[in-house]
Amino acid sequence: xxxxxxxxxxxxxxxxxxxxxRDKPSLRGKPVVVGGLGPRGVVSTASYxxxxxxxxxxxxxxxxxxxxxxxxxxxxxFDAYRDASRVVMERLREISPLVEPxxxxxxxxxxxxxxxxxxxxxxxxxxxxxxxxxxxxxxTGGLTAxxxxxxxxxxxxxxxxxxxxxxxHVVEPGTELDVLAPMSVRAIPGVGPAxxxxxxRLGVHTVEDLRGLEAVxxxxxxxxxxxxxxxxxxxxxxxxxxxxxxETKSLSVEDTFxxxxxxxxxxxxxxxxxxxxxxxxxxxxxxxxRTVTLKIRHHDFETHTRSATLAGPTDDARTxxxxxxxxxxxxxxxxxxxxxxxxxSGMADWVQDDLFVADEEPDGGAEPELTSVAGASARPRTRWxxxxxxxxxxxxxxxxxxxxxxxxxxxxETRTSGPGPVRTFAADDPSLTPGTVEP
DNA sequence: TCTGGGGTCCTAGGACCC
DNA sequence: TCTGGGGTCCTAGGACCC
Numbered sequence: 001x002x003x004x005x006x007x008x009x010x011x012x013x014x015x016x017x018x019x020x021x022r023d024k025p026s027l028r029g030k031p032v033v034v035g036g037l038g039p040r041g042v043v044s045t046a047s048y049x050x051x052x053x054x055x056x057x058x059x060x061x062x063x064x065x066x067x068x069x070x071x072x073x074x075x076x077x078f079d080a081y082r083d084a085s086r087v088v089m090e091r092l093r094e095i096s097p098l099v100e101p102x103x104x105x106x107x108x109x110x111x112x113x114x115x116x117x118x119x120x121x122x123x124x125x126x127x128x129x130x131x132x133x134x135x136x137x138x139x140t141g142g143l144t145a146x147x148x149x150x151x152x153x154x155x156x157x158x159x160x161x162x163x164x165x166x167x168x169h170v171v172e173p174g175t176e177l178d179v180l181a182p183m184s185v186r187a188i189p190g191v192g193p194a195x196x197x198x199x200x201r202l203g204v205h206t207v208e209d210l211r212g213l214e215a216v217x218x219x220x221x222x223x224x225x226x227x228x229x230x231x232x233x234x235x236x237x238x239x240x241x242x243x244x245x246x247e248t249k250s251l252s253v254e255d256t257f258x259x260x261x262x263x264x265x266x267x268x269x270x271x272x273x274x275x276x277x278x279x280x281x282x283x284x285x286x287x288x289x290r291t292v293t294l295k296i297r298h299h300d301f302e303t304h305t306r307s308a309t310l311a312g313p314t315d316d317a318r319t320x321x322x323x324x325x326x327x328x329x330x331x332x333x334x335x336x337x338x339x340x341x342x343x344x345s346g347m348a349d350w351v352q353d354d355l356f357v358a359d360e361e362p363d364g365g366a367e368p369e370l371t372s373v374a375g376a377s378a379r380p381r382t383r384w385x386x387x388x389x390x391x392x393x394x395x396x397x398x399x400x401x402x403x404x405x406x407x408x409x410x411x412x413e414t415r416t417s418g419p420g421p422v423r424t425f426a427a428d429d430p431s432l433t434p435g436t437v438e439p
Numbered sequence: 440t441c442t443g444g445g446g447t448c449c450t451a452g453g454a455c456c457c
Numbered sequence: 458t459c460t461g462g463g464g465t466c467c468t469a470g471g472a473c474c475c
Contacts, residue, residue, distance in 0.1 A: 102475075106475075193472090248446095256444085
């Protein structure tokens with residue numbers, strides 16, 4: 001938090017729908033809904049015209065259609081949104097090099113890091129915001145943005161909300177608490193339905209009410225990290241810096257099916273296709289990850305994840321697919337799955353060579369210090385129980401065959417029942433002796 | 440015809456090590 | 458013999474955001 005209003009938050013108005021109205025003039029002034037159009041689709045963005053019918057983001061598209069049958073329903077065109085977003089972010093970087101995009105349509109700007117910062121009183125900030133909005137409309141073919149300016153990220157975001165649509169709002173330093181006091185706790189970013197309900201049971205509805213709670217009360221209710229930050233935010237205190245570069249922590253692909261799927265073979269095929277899509281995205285970005293996560297959602301919406309951590313980071317479609325399908329075998333899909341997803345986390349910007357891929361034969365000692373690793377794919381086969389073919393063996397750091405050092409990750413495949421589970425063993429695990437390991 | 444897809448951060452418990 | 462920490466890694470789940 002600063003004594004001057006030097007944090008700017010910009011939010012494009014009804015962004016996806018606005019891009020569609022820009023590109024299709026016949027849609028201007030009319031209700032437009034962008035989102036999933038299938039039976040299980042939900043609304044991504046509703047134009048302001050559509051919002052007058054009560055249509056909101058995350059609403060089922062079927063419900064939106066019932067509320068406003070004559071609206072235009074469009075599926076999203078991410079490439080177009082990305083192009084527009086890039087133009088907007090470029091304009092923001094002309095103000096200051098410290099721009100933190102939060103999504104395609106939202107960003108913080110640290111004005112204090114920019115050239116104009118010396119001359120920025122409140123009127124100067126306001127004028128700058130108007131100039132940026134005009135330039136954005138000009139360069140994007142008419143997209144409108146709302147801008148908030150305040151002494152912290154938190155209040156800048158609150159301010160842009162107050163500015164919507166198509167406006168500017170500056171929270172003057174010193175007035176933060178007055179602005180916040182009457183607002184619902186839901187106005188605080190991070191307070192969702194669950195937290196709001198817990199607070200409501202304590203009789204807390206507004207930010208002013210929230211200020212009546214001690215830090216210990218909040219931390220015992222909500223946990224240390226969240227309780228502490230909420231205690232501060234309620235008092236308008238927010239010292240978070242604007243951060244230009246944020247590293248990606250995970251990458252994932254998921255799909256909701258039009259109808260539930262029970263057949264494990266079909267699901268395995270889908271997981272394999274998703275692994276390829278994920279691998280492509282990893283490679284585009286020059287990234288790799290060590291933990292593969294499978295996500296499933298049952299017919300009744302119950303959602304689970306299963307993950308396995310590999311010996312080293314990978315971007316390889318086959319490795320990801322093997323791990324994901326291995327995890328799939330732990331899932332009972334007999335009552336039907338509505339969603340399947342594959343993700344990778346534990347990111348690295350380097351890739352471990354495919355030394356550990358089981359279906360690659362040992363390559364004859366071309367890499368001396370690695371031959372024991374490359375040969376592992378064949379050797380464990382002779383050591384694992386009859387009937388369980390080891391189709392994939394990954395070797396942890398420092399692993400040397402027969403030495404008892406390191407860790408071994410194995411996916412079993414039995415001849416009779418298809419893909420089996422992934423298991424990790426210490427290399428000296430006594431269960432690795434023949435006949436004792438149950439896949 | 441209930442409830443998308445892409446993320447982030449936090450918590451909690453268990454294993455394991457010192 | 459019993460009692461004890463702390464730290465890190467891994468897994469699973471939950472809340473939240475756009």
